Amino acid sequence: MDLVDLHTHSTVSDGTLSPKDLVRYAWNKGIRALALTDHDNIDGNQEAVEEGVRLGIEVIPGVEISAEYPDGTLHILGYYITKKDKLKNHLSQLQKARFERNLKIIEKLNRLGIPITFEEVSEMAGGTQIGRPHIAQVLVKKGAVKDLDQAFHRFLKKGGPAHMNKFRPTPKQAMEWILEAEGVPVLAHPFTLNIKQSKDLEILISKWVGLGLKGIEVYYPEHNLSQQEMYQNLAQKLELIITGGTDFHGLNKPGVDLGIGYGDMKVPYSCVENLKRGLEKITKEVNKYGKEK
Numbered sequence: 638m639d640l641v642d643l644h645t646h647s648t649v650s651d652g653t654l655s656p657k658d659l660v661r662y663a664w665n666k667g668i669r670a671l672a673l674t675d676h677d678n679i680d681g682n683q684e685a686v687e688e689g690v691r692l693g694i695e696v697i698p699g700v701e702i703s704a705e706y707p708d709g710t711l712h713i714l715g716y717y718i719t720k721k722d723k724l725k726n727h728l729s730q731l732q733k734a735r736f737e738r739n740l741k742i743i744e745k746l747n748r749l750g751i752p753i754t755f756e757e758v759s760e761m762a763g764g765t766q767i768g769r770p771h772i773a774q775v776l777v778k779k780g781a782v783k784d785l786d787q788a789f790h791r792f793l794k795k796g797g798p799a800h801m802n803k804f805r806p807t808p809k810q811a812m813e814w815i816l817e818a819e820g821v822p823v824l825a826h827p828f829t830l831n832i833k834q835s836k837d838l839e840i841l842i843s844k845w846v847g848l849g850l851k852g853i854e855v856y857y858p859e860h861n862l863s864q865q866e867m868y869q870n871l872a873q874k875l876e877l878i879i880t881g882g883t884d885f886h887g888l889n890k891p892g893v894d895l896g897i898g899y900g901d902m903k904v905p906y907s908c909v910e911n912l913k914r915g916l917e918k919i920t921k922e923v924n925k926y927g928k929e930k
């Protein structure tokens with residue numbers, strides 16, 4: 638079976654491989670199609686796509702946008718991002734908010750008695766987008782915690798003593814931004830919504846379908862079989878595209894490998910074919926809308 642990975646991060650956000658090296662790694666593993674989905678950032682897409690062309694592996698330019706959601710974490714993936722200019726403007730707002738949030742987290746840690754500086758975190762990020770994983774790495778380096786997991790559990794997770802909220806678009810805005818870029822919006826890792834009952838999830842997702850959502854990430858390393866089944870059934874019922882990916886972050890997510898997650902994941906190429914059909918529909922809608930205007 639031709640395997641694909643539709644959820645990955647590079648050094649442009651919080652992964653440890655550059656976009657180019659990520660594509661090379663995928664090619665070495667025999668992966669047929671790879672989507673680069675950096676957090677709130679599309680700057681790695683061109684490099685990844687170009688390397689894909691060079692090596693002969695299909696690379697889908699993507700993004701993962703964090704949206705407002707009070708009861709957990711809501712991430713929306715965007716696939717086949719082509720019209721980049723407006724999206725880039727929106728994302729630069731988020732990057733500014735991220736920068737300010739990072740300073741506040743550092744301040745909080747200082748007040749908790751941990752002497753960590755922006756310079757140390759920035760050095761850890763090595764010129765890439767600074768995120769909590771880099772702050773976590775500095776905490777490990779300083780011996781304040783034993784590993785990344787503990788850094789999040791003790792300090793950085795939502796509700797933790799050094800957590801800080803940052804500006805996020807509403808789900809409606811995030812989907813509009815993706816559609817405006819002629820991309821396909823897909824709900825990432827639905828388990829982070831913290832909704833147990835499939836009826837409740839259906840109500841929520843139906844609302845988002847009304848706002849332009851086109852798919853659900855059914856295959857994901859942290860989904861157990863019953864969750865995978867629930868999301869799959871929901872996708873079928875709501876006529877949504879089924880996608881899947883490992884959320885590969887390189888060394889920033891130990892144990893999760895490209896294409897296979899914790900070892901047994903398999904995402905079929907049919908997910909890419911379905912995304913392409915979704916894309917065709919969106920492009921037609923955009924053209925129709927454009928002509929009517």
Ligand code: AMP
Pocket residue numbers: 651676767768769770785786789790794886889
């Ligand atoms: P940020 O975008 O700076 O808020 O950081 C979010 C990133 O931190 C996520 O994409 C994950 O890569 C990482 N992360 C979040 N929670 C955890 C956790 N509990 N353990 C390890 N990494 C985490």
Ligand code: FE
Pocket residue numbers: 646651676886
């Ligand atoms: Fe991440």
Ligand code: FE
Pocket residue numbers: 701712825826
């Ligand atoms: Fe995510």
Ligand code: ZN
Pocket residue numbers: 644645646701884
């Ligand atoms: Zn991700």
